[in-house]
Amino acid sequence: MTTAAIIGGGVIGGGWAARFLLNGWDVRVFDPDPEAERKIGEVLDNARRSLPGLGNVALPPEGALTFHATIAEAVEGAAWVQESVPERLDLKQKVYGELQQHCGADAVIGSSTSGFKPSELQDGRGNASQIVVAHPFNPVYLLPLIELVGTEANPADVIARAKEIISGIGMYPLHVRKEIDAHIADRFLEAVWREALWLVKDGIASTEEIDNAIRYGFGIRWAQMGLFETYRVAGGEAGMKHFMAQFGPCLTAPWTKLMDVPEFTDELVDLIADQSDEQSGMHSIRELERIRDDNLVGMMRAMSANDWGAGALQNAQDKAREGEAGLLSHVDQMVDLAQPVLTLNRTVPLDWTDYNGHMTESRYLDAFANATDRLMIMIGCDAEYIASGGSYFTAETHIRHIDEVHAGHAIQVKTQVIMGAGKKMHLWHEMFEGDRLLATGEHMLLHVDLATRRSAPPAPHVEAALVKLAEAHAALAAPAGLGRAIGAPR
Ligand SMILES: NC(=O)C1=CN([C@@H]2O[C@H](COP(=O)(O)OP(=O)(O)OC[C@H]3O[C@@H](n4cnc5c(N)ncnc54)[C@H](O)[C@@H]3O)[C@@H](O)[C@H]2O)C=CC1
Ligand SMILES: C[N+](C)(C)CC(=O)CC(=O)[O-]
Numbered sequence: 001m002t003t004a005a006i007i008g009g010g011v012i013g014g015g016w017a018a019r020f021l022l023n024g025w026d027v028r029v030f031d032p033d034p035e036a037e038r039k040i041g042e043v044l045d046n047a048r049r050s051l052p053g054l055g056n057v058a059l060p061p062e063g064a065l066t067f068h069a070t071i072a073e074a075v076e077g078a079a080w081v082q083e084s085v086p087e088r089l090d091l092k093q094k095v096y097g098e099l100q101q102h103c104g105a106d107a108v109i110g111s112s113t114s115g116f117k118p119s120e121l122q123d124g125r126g127n128a129s130q131i132v133v134a135h136p137f138n139p140v141y142l143l144p145l146i147e148l149v150g151t152e153a154n155p156a157d158v159i160a161r162a163k164e165i166i167s168g169i170g171m172y173p174l175h176v177r178k179e180i181d182a183h184i185a186d187r188f189l190e191a192v193w194r195e196a197l198w199l200v201k202d203g204i205a206s207t208e209e210i211d212n213a214i215r216y217g218f219g220i221r222w223a224q225m226g227l228f229e230t231y232r233v234a235g236g237e238a239g240m241k242h243f244m245a246q247f248g249p250c251l252t253a254p255w256t257k258l259m260d261v262p263e264f265t266d267e268l269v270d271l272i273a274d275q276s277d278e279q280s281g282m283h284s285i286r287e288l289e290r291i292r293d294d295n296l297v298g299m300m301r302a303m304s305a306n307d308w309g310a311g312a313l314q315n316a317q318d319k320a321r322e323g324e325a326g327l328l329s330h331v332d333q334m335v336d337l338a339q340p341v342l343t344l345n346r347t348v349p350l351d352w353t354d355y356n357g358h359m360t361e362s363r364y365l366d367a368f369a370n371a372t373d374r375l376m377i378m379i380g381c382d383a384e385y386i387a388s389g390g391s392y393f394t395a396e397t398h399i400r401h402i403d404e405v406h407a408g409h410a411i412q413v414k415t416q417v418i419m420g421a422g423k424k425m426h427l428w429h430e431m432f433e434g435d436r437l438l439a440t441g442e443h444m445l446l447h448v449d450l451a452t453r454r455s456a457p458p459a460p461h462v463e464a465a466l467v468k469l470a471e472a473h474a475a476l477a478a479p480a481g482l483g484r485a486i487g488a489p490r
Helices: 011-022 036-050 089-099 118-122 156-168 185-201 207-225 228-234 236-252 266-280 285-305 309-321 361-378 383-387 460-473
Strands: 003-007 026-030 065-067 080-083 108-111 131-135 145-149 172-176 341-347 390-401 410-421 424-433 436-449
Touching: 003 011, 003 089, 011 026, 011 036, 011 080, 036 065, 036 285, 080 089, 089 108, 089 118, 108 156, 118 131, 131 156, 145 156, 156 172, 185 207, 185 266, 207 228, 207 266, 207 285, 207 309, 228 236, 285 309, 341 361, 361 390, 361 410, 361 424, 361 436, 383 390, 410 460
Parallel strands: 003 026, 003 080, 026 065, 080 108, 108 131, 145 172
Antiparallel strands: 131 145, 341 410, 390 436, 410 424, 424 436
């Protein structure tokens, strides 16, 4: 088990703690705030309901979370130390002074700083080589971006280790090669924030109107294509050059206020805080966090379905975790061919639940369809085979809903091949939460030629693998409920 130390467990430190913990790391926290344990507990509750279901493969078992009275205790045995104390350079440097006396010389110390350069954090430190900026985005347990910034004081192996660890907890290390104030992303956020303050101060728009301008338009667009790809498309068939020719001249027009920052007078602070209360005060912060998390999970899962952007990153993570989750890619890897095959091992995601507060009926079919996909892969009917023109179509399905299950709970599907020969594949899926049977799915599939869209025999290697599994499963008892039609129990 690997250990992370979290120094400062507020909004961001709490998110880091959840990210490490849910990815199987032990987490040791130091924060002098007597409320820190409660606050991190609440962040963790939100993380547990949203992160595990983001991908389609189960996360590793959670690590252990402990709270410590001193920095010295917290950093003991930590491979990664994440500093997330308030944004004050003197405080951050004081904290490094203390923690470097106790942490391992080979531990990486990441700072969550939103704006300081790594050279400012390293200044005066004996062992500057282990200190880097690892700037996350709120909520740290869901958003994958980390701006990783180092200096010449950081050897290549420290940056490489930092990248490896960040990737290992499902995040995307964006290596900022040249240090600047506020890195890359906060430069944008700061520019947008300044403009927004002017719009409110000048009475042009309320906080809610500004938020609507973002969330009904360019905010959704940015989430999936960023800035340049979006503008390339906006240039039409003529592309980026046309876009720049059309909108370049506007840059000299007074469209932005940038460095001209409105003074934070009491009047301006009250104006913004009052509008914000009116806009969102009906929700507690924890409620708003859950609404935000539900939306983020939904958007990111949509991008996973398209294998795009943050969704493609999640898919790559899922792929890397399959082995650990017991999901195999060929029947020949099975230790015991005569047992039902584990074809799904995942957590119920937030967007699979309905108004009854449990997994909705259509998602049972989703889960069983995913289980069938896994079995197809295991007999050689994988992406390459399908691209060559052969696949299976489902001809008939019968699902029995036996017990309910909720978002955030782990589910597994085990699959028995009832019959597999020639064009036919008859499958029996059983869905469990632990030992509790949740549902069964009986599915008849036919092999097809994708060019003619008609049934056709599979390639010999696919049929051989299917027959091998079907013959091994023939020794299993017939499942209770096999062949049942809707009606009174028999
Ligand atoms: N809030 C945000 O949206 C983001 C903040 N950051 C950065 O993360 C860092 C932390 O910010 P937040 O979590 O927002 O602040 P916060 O105020 O929520 O949390 C700071 C925590 O540090 C603790 N603390 C204070 N002195 C300490 C010490 N000597 N040792 C250990 N803990 C101490 C406090 O008790 C508090 O719990 C800052 O550098 C900030 O720029 C980065 C990304 C986003
Ligand atoms: C406002 N902020 C500068 C602290 C924001 C960040 O640093 C990143 C984020 O999560 O928006």
